[in-house]
Amino acid sequence: TQLLEQSPQFLSIQEGENLTVYCNSSSVFSSLQWYRQEPGEGPVLLVTVVTGGEVKKLKRLTFQFGDARKDSSLHITAAQPGDTGLYLCAGVPFGNEKLTFGTGTRLTIIP
């Protein structure tokens, strides 16, 4: 059973467009992390959000943690070909370190 559902599963857009990726769960998490994975490599941590309602920005990427700590979104402004990759959210439950990954969003930015 997948605790974290991401949408869309696949997304292909033109360079310069904006996009949002969603990560939803029925479970409450103490924190939520976003990773990007490129072919042949392991996932790389982008950000950790720990407070309900928290918004963090990383250059053109904006991450938000839902007020109820059950969901999160990743918004990319003016997408670049270098943003292409598999984006994964991962939740950390209260009381342990069992990091559980979402289903992933495979993003392709067309030059």
Add this chain to the structure above:
Amino acid sequence: DAGVIQSPRHEVTEMGQEVTLRCKPISGHNSLFWYRQTMMRGLELLIYFNNNVPIDDSGMPEDRFSAKMPNASFSTLKIQPSEPRDSAVYFCASARVAGVFFGEGSRLTVL
């Protein structure tokens, strides 16, 4: 600083053979995770250790899988006997408060 080091990077073996995957976590990290990634099931947590002690192995598929962490700088994941459905990329990751860091993975193909 060296990241998480995994070996081998690629392994091709025949059904029934024993497979041992190795991981050297980042020095000073006190948590270690083993994940398996496939197209169908995404990233699945197999087991994680804290201070060399297995905390949660509920993701280990069956008795054919075993993991050990004899000291803070080394862990192994063993599959015996291997089956074609075990074909996947196996990731080791280590963590401290700052976040989780993944190795480059071991791609296993069981014929």
